[in-house]
Amino acid sequence: MNSFRALRSLAILTAAILLAAAPFAPVAAQQPAPRGKVVMQVSDADPARWNLALNNAKNVQTDLGAANVDIEIVAYGPGLGMLMADSVVGNRVAEAIGAGVKVIACENTMRGRKLTQADMLGEIAYVSAGVVEIMQKQQQGWAYIRP
Amino acid sequence: MNSFRALRSLAILTAAILLAAAPFAPVAAQQPAPRGKVVMQVSDADPARWNLALNNAKNVQTDLGAANVDIEIVAYGPGLGMLMADSVVGNRVAEAIGAGVKVIACENTMRGRKLTQADMLGEIAYVSAGVVEIMQKQQQGWAYIRP
Amino acid sequence: MNSFRALRSLAILTAAILLAAAPFAPVAAQQPAPRGKVVMQVSDADPARWNLALNNAKNVQTDLGAANVDIEIVAYGPGLGMLMADSVVGNRVAEAIGAGVKVIACENTMRGRKLTQADMLGEIAYVSAGVVEIMQKQQQGWAYIRP
Numbered sequence: 035m036n037s038f039r040a041l042r043s044l045a046i047l048t049a050a051i052l053l054a055a056a057p058f059a060p061v062a063a064q065q066p067a068p069r070g071k072v073v074m075q076v077s078d079a080d081p082a083r084w085n086l087a088l089n090n091a092k093n094v095q096t097d098l099g100a101a102n103v104d105i106e107i108v109a110y111g112p113g114l115g116m117l118m119a120d121s122v123v124g125n126r127v128a129e130a131i132g133a134g135v136k137v138i139a140c141e142n143t144m145r146g147r148k149l150t151q152a153d154m155l156g157e158i159a160y161v162s163a164g165v166v167e168i169m170q171k172q173q174q175g176w177a178y179i180r181p
Numbered sequence: 182m183n184s185f186r187a188l189r190s191l192a193i194l195t196a197a198i199l200l201a202a203a204p205f206a207p208v209a210a211q212q213p214a215p216r217g218k219v220v221m222q223v224s225d226a227d228p229a230r231w232n233l234a235l236n237n238a239k240n241v242q243t244d245l246g247a248a249n250v251d252i253e254i255v256a257y258g259p260g261l262g263m264l265m266a267d268s269v270v271g272n273r274v275a276e277a278i279g280a281g282v283k284v285i286a287c288e289n290t291m292r293g294r295k296l297t298q299a300d301m302l303g304e305i306a307y308v309s310a311g312v313v314e315i316m317q318k319q320q321q322g323w324a325y326i327r328p
Numbered sequence: 329m330n331s332f333r334a335l336r337s338l339a340i341l342t343a344a345i346l347l348a349a350a351p352f353a354p355v356a357a358q359q360p361a362p363r364g365k366v367v368m369q370v371s372d373a374d375p376a377r378w379n380l381a382l383n384n385a386k387n388v389q390t391d392l393g394a395a396n397v398d399i400e401i402v403a404y405g406p407g408l409g410m411l412m413a414d415s416v417v418g419n420r421v422a423e424a425i426g427a428g429v430k431v432i433a434c435e436n437t438m439r440g441r442k443l444t445q446a447d448m449l450g451e452i453a454y455v456s457a458g459v460v461e462i463m464q465k466q467q468q469g470w471a472y473i474r475p
Contacts, residue, residue: 048343052267070463075326075327077233086371086405093436093460094463097456097457098460099437111237111328112233113299138324142240163241163243165240165241165326166240166245168324168326168338169217169219169324172325173218173322174323176471177467178324178466178472179369179459180327180369181405216428220474222474225475257381258383258475259376262369271407289391302338309391310387310391312388312473313364313387315471316364316366316388316471319472320364320469321364
């Protein structure tokens with residue numbers, strides 16, 4: 035093999051390796067600092083827990099910057115009262131939504147209690163099953179906090 | 182370099198890149214919709230929590246289809262009573278197992294209370310440490326629900 | 329193309345594929361048995377929960393071997409009392425730290441209660457926001473236990 039051909043072969047090999055490795059570099063770089071994403075569960079009938087969940091969301095936004103983190107609060111089962119129209123934390127829920135927190139009620143729980151969206155706080159979101167929402171978010175890489 | 186050799190080099194390079202990238206395509210495709218897998222923790226002595234865990238399992242199966250999701254309920258510590266032979270939710274536990282939910286008792290907790298499998302509900306499964314089971318399932322990509 | 333050149337082309341292609349695939353083999357091998365890592369949350373004012381968290385940490389170390397697992401206990405909100413100087417589980421916390429468990433207090437909570445490090449147990453660690461610590465650990469692949 036003359037030296038020109040040897041060099042060409044080496045160049046092909048090098049290019050192939052570099053190109054093959056390139057698409058995986060971002061994956062490796064992403065792992066140390068993924069975007070902050072957290073789903074918080076409210077499944078207690080206790081207003082102290084509702085306040086703790088709202089405090090937790092606020093602290094996460096303060097610490098990381100509201101623009102740098104996605105936060106969902108999902109209320110289901112005995113926790114649904116947090117999001118009913120007469121909730122003692124109604125003002126704080128509205129404030130959290132205003133600050134960019136997504137607040138979600140479980141329609142399964144609502145059906146079980148014969149409630150409609152008219153019975154709930156305004157501006158909240160809905161999912162058919164709160165527990166499935168929490169489960170799927172985790173499997174998509176979100177952290178989970180159960181205050 | 183004549184044009185035949187240039188074409189051949191290009192073909193080699195293209196083949197190498199395509200072949201190198203191929204094995205990773207399934208990984209990328211899997212991420213948006215992984216199989217539903219969830220481990221639920223029961224560590225409270227409160228039958229209302231036991232019922233909530235059973236409701237949660239049922240809702241997940243209803244919403245996603247029982248065939249599309251793996252569900253484990255792990256009872257340990259103060260939650261072990263859920264799986265004892267005299268459990269107030271014994272019928273519902275049997276029903277959940279019949280519906281494909283894996284229900285697991287912690288042998289560490291049983292030893293601490295001098296209980297054997299004869300003291301427990303039939304058809305349940307066992308692990309040496311409930312907390313380790315919950316931990317390992319999460320590290321294998323399962324979601325975690327603490328009702 | 330003569331047979332020498334054909335063989336050389338084949339060799340280049342094979343080498344490129346093997347070299348491109350090699351860096352990903354460890355990733356695939358790592359998935360079935362990642363190093364055990366678990367962050368435990370203490371956010372209840374209830375000493376029974378504090379003991380449960382300490383029991384859980386001990387059981388994980390016993391079952392997997394203390395050298396094979398990283399454990400963090402993070403106390404925040406109503407759970408901070410676990411780590412105050414007068415904590416009823418102070419001895420057990422010291423023992424856990426001695427056994428390699430990292431025990432962490434939330435400075436946000438401390439500020440809210442006008443507490444300084446002088447009011448807390450010795451040898452514990454601190455983070456500015458407990459909930460962010462728990463969230464980030466999960467996004468780095470740690471399991472989460474909320475006893």
